[in-house]
Amino acid sequence: GAVVSQHPSRVICKSGTSVKIECRSLDFQATTMFWYRQFPKQSLMLMATSNEGSKATYEQGVEKDKFLINHASLTLSTLTVTSAHPEDSSFYICSANLAGPGETQYFGPGTRLLVL
């Protein structure tokens, strides 16, 4: 099956620092990747849709200058949490479509971010 990886799996940082999270499709090309955030005991909330070679589309209420997304290749999308604060602490998960809309999304293992 299609495999999506994320790096790092866990990060602890001080308030004010920036954190970059990578999402890679290991055995397929993904023109579209998705970034989700999940707070404890809550469901996944879509943050943005990452399109290869173009600007990401952000969901309402998600600050694009706070959460920078770059999708420079068909196998890599990055999410940078700029000037992280404790309220940004969450579980960040990416996913990718194997064959476009309507098909199964394959999810990465997630990145646990803790901002002190």
Next chain:
Amino acid sequence: KQEVTQIPAALSVPEGENLVLNCSFTDSAIYNLQWFRQDPGKGLTSLLLIQSSQREQTSGRLNASLDKSSGRSTLYIAASQPGDSATYLCAPENYGGATNKLIFGTGTLLAVQP
């Protein structure tokens, strides 16, 4: 705006029981609906995908049904096992312009007791 609700929020059953997880959604204009499993602190594993034109899908001990017009889907798990313990999420996929979007429910936390 699509809103997805899952009932029950939590469920604890003894091993071997058959059980039903419920999902309801407010916007029936969906492309498909997927059921996922999430283990604690982990990503998601896709279990079943039902296209909007389909009524049900089966995979092993899992059977998912879809009634698009009434905005409901159920996940049936037969002969539950301790290894089935996880959070189960349903996610209808809505048309989102250039790219469709998955909207996730709140999840059902399942515990199967040995």
